[in-house]
Amino acid sequence: MPLAEASALAQRGGRFIALAHNRAADLAELARLAEKCERFSPLVGWETVDASTDWWPATGPAHLFLDITGIGRLFGGEERLIAEIRRDFAREGYEIEAGAASTIGRAWGGGEVQIEDCKLQIANSNLQSAICNLQSKIHSLRLPPATLSLLAQLGITRAEELLRLPRESLRSRFGERLLLRLDQFLGTAQETIVPHHPPPRFQAEWILEYPTDSRELVEQIVSQLVARIAQELAPRQEGVVQLACRLDGAGGKPLQLSVGLFRPSAQRQHLEELLRMQLEQAQLPRQIGRIGIAAQLTAALENLQAELFADSSREASRDFSLLIDRLASRLGPTAVLQPVLRSDPLPERAVSYAPVVGKKRRSEVRGQGSGVRSRKRKSQIRNLKLPADSCPLSPDPYSRPLFLHHPPLLLAAVSVVPDGPPISFEFQGQTHRIDRHWGPERIETGWWRGRSHRRDYYRVETITGHRYWIFRRLADGKWHLHGEYA
Amino acid sequence: MPTPTLIADLRQQMAKLEGSRQPEDEEPLSTGCRELDRLLPRGGLARGTLVEWLADQGSGAGMLALLAARQACRAGRALVVMDRQRSFYPRFYPPAAAAWGYDFAQMLVIRSVSEEDELWALDQALRCRGVGAVYAPLLQLGVQDFRRLQLAAECGGTLGLFLRPATVRGDPSWADLQLAVRPRASPAGRRLCVEVVRCRGGTAGRSIELTITGTGMVPTMSTSHDPDRPTYPLPATAELARATG
Structure with a gap:
């Protein structure tokens, strides 16, 4: 529904709030929900969205896939498992559609069809039930709206009708995706669940028989665990890029530390130093009973060859990456x-x-x-290269100041003509008389990007030779100091 | 009667005593302007030393320091910029550096919160051999911290460029070089007066006027040595002894 239509409808009802779609926040919430679902399944993921195609949820992934092979009996049947999942989500205020089947395609169809049927469908793994599921509407195949409307125009409303058509003509008319979805529905094409975060492959854990408060002991254990991980990593020629440490105490929140590295490393001393820097600053939980360390992200190590003549530039770059690790570990x-x-x-x-x-x-x-x-x-x-969308700046090196006030500071400025250049301004109790100015440079932001900004920027030089970057806000005519040519 | 060779010998001995322990044969770094380099004892800035730029806000010293940093960051060495949030003090704005041809791939911006963290990060960055120059606006700096930073720069062979307010002139300093920058009103281009306030092993008190154009710096005029000022800076060691004593 377009926004204008929605707001017209809602005006009868009272308050109406329109929020811009935040894709990143959506994904983050989906990731949180996926993590929550990990209590039902060891493998949770969502659909992979190929940005290059016109794949249907234009708003990004919106479905969670759970591998529940053999899990159902733990909850007393798949129906109960789904009911439990449903309750779990309802507690958070989510109403969900759920379906279970032997392939992702069919389960998705089951969940989507629900919207109309309002009853749970669970397809069995044999092909017979797949065929009877084909009675279901064409909407239960994951297809882009354009394809669906085309099919509707042709009078095809059920999946079984599609199967009767020759495959070749389907391919030429509707493209590869329709056949792929059909095969995924029937289970003849493989589809795997991409886990939303790969489980850490390298982890070590230490459970203490008697909980401890001793910082020394904790440090000792951490260093041993790091050594264990480093030992596992080294023969595989892999290094840690992201390391997580978790200390569980009696009651309260566990202490979670995270170390990010600039360059993969499997050096025990280096990893230990980075973790210790954070441990020193953190307040340890009381009565620590469990300490766990996991390498959440690993990457191939850079091969080092022993050199007869030391290459100073390579050594310098190695030094630099160690510096970055140390800085990031202490400062975040x-x-x-x-x-x-x-x-x-x-x-x-x-x-x-x-x-x-x-x-x-x-x-x-x-x-x-x-x-x-x-x-x-x-x-x-x-x-570390610039991304492609970076813009070249204007050739004038003085177009932007080297130091910028954020937020801009309010000024009292005087100009002779209304909307004209300033002749003097007052800042920090001093009056600065302007000798020369360049501008105005008008900067406006698009109305579609939230609060609009309209400013007239002037580069000014005072009679003492100091240079500033000031602007007049066009909305209210107030002057601001934004930058200094320091 | 002192012969020229004797004087040269003595000068070398003194430089050894008070100067940094950097190798003599290392090429000095240009400030980006040959005439300004000529005012400096080794014909430029030396790696492993600290340089203080004394100036008010908006006076152009930051740009001169950034140009000097570019010389130190040749050959793949990185530039580390310290950018701590202070009230009523502007923050570093990278697009201006980009307009002067800086490559962000070799720039690291450290946004620490507390002063203590900033000093620690500064020390670490100066100590690192992969860093060419460290660029930091510093308002207050204790003598002992200053000495620590100087030793760190010496250890890592990095160039420390500190932007400091003009009011710290006369305070004890561990910088090898202190330059005061004052802008001059001029009808064309940007004119700056750079004065050598103190300079280890060189002549202080001399100044030069530069005009900055889009391509670089051009000297306008230079004034000669001012006999009222001491040639050598007063050693900061005495101040340090007083502070620790």
Whole structure:
């Protein structure tokens, strides 16, 4: 339903709030729900959305897939399991559609058909029931709306009608996706659940017989656990990129520490030092009974060859990555950043910061299936490249100041003509007389991006030679100091 | 009668005594302007030392320091920028650096919250051999912390560029070089007066006027040595002894 239609309908009812779709928040919530579902299934995932195609949920993934093979009997049958899941979600205020079947395609159909039938369908694994499920509407295949409307125009409303048509003509008319969905529905095409986060492959745990409060003992255990993980990793030529440590105490929240690394490492001393830096600052829970460490993200180690003549530049780059790890461990990953230019006219939004630790860089991700490691690895520092959407700035190096006030500071400025350039302004109790100015440079933001900003920027030089970047807000004519050419 | 060779010998001995322990044969780093380099004892900035830029906000010292940092970050070394949130003090804005041709792939911005964390991070960055220069606006800096940072820079062979308010002039300092930058009103281009306030092993008190154009720095005029100022800085060691005593 378009927004205009919805608001017209809702105006009769009273209050109406429209919020912009936040895809990232949606995904985060789905991830939280997926984690919640882990008590029902060891493997929880959601549909993979291929951004390049017009795949149907334009708003992003909206379905959770649970592998419940052999789980049903633990809850007294699949129906009860689903009822339990339903109750669990209802407690959070979610009303869900659920279906269970031997393939993802059929389970999805079961869940979607529910919207109309309002009863639970559980298809058995034999083909017979699949055929009888084909009675179900064409909507139970996961198809884009365009295909569905085309099928409706042709008078095809049931899945079995599709099966009677020759496959070749289906392919040429509707493309590969329809056949794929049909096969996935019937179970002839394989579909796997992509787990929403891969379970950590390297973990070590220590359960204490008697809970302890001793910091020394905890540090000792942590160092042993790190050694265990490092020992497992080293022969596989893999290193930790993200390391998590969890200390469970008696009552209260467990202490969770996370260490992100700039470059994969399997060095025991280095990992230990990073964890200890956080342990020192943290307040340990009382009566610690369990300590667990997991390498949540690993990547291939850089091969080091012994060299007769030390290459100082390589050593320097290695030193630099150790520095980044240390900084990120003590200050937090959000404090060690790399600027990224964005093509946004609003100065405060023209740059964003990306954390540099705790992620696999493209060169470190292994080629899927082939298992071949990317051997071409230039200097690690150089691997951090600007994204393609960064915009080139204007050729005038003085177009932007080197230091920016955030938020802009309110000023009292005087201009001779209304809406004209300023001749003096007052800042921190001092009057600055303006000798020269450049501008105005008008910066406006699009109305579709929330609160609109309309500003006239002036680059000014005072009679003492100091340079500032000030603007007049066009909405109310108030002057602000935004930057300084320091 | 002192011969020129004797004086040169003595000068070298003194430089060894008070100077940093960096190798003599290392090429000095240019500040980006040959005339400014000529005012400095080794014909440029030395790796492993600290440089203080004394200036008010909006005076252009930050840009000069950034140009100097570019020279130190050649050959794949990284630039570390300390960017701590302070009230009424603006924050570093990378797009301006990008307009001057900086590559973000070699830039690291540290946004620490507390002053203590910032000093620790500064120390760590200066100590790292993979870092070419550390760029930091610092308002207050204790003498002991200053000495710690100087030793760290010496250890890592990095160039520390500290932007400091003009009011700290005359305070004890462990920087090898202290430059005061004052803007000048000029009808064309951006004109800055750079004065060598103190300089280890060199002549202090000299100043130069530069005009910054889109391509670089051009000297406008230079004034000669001011005889009222001491040639060598007063050692900060005495101040440190007083502080610790």
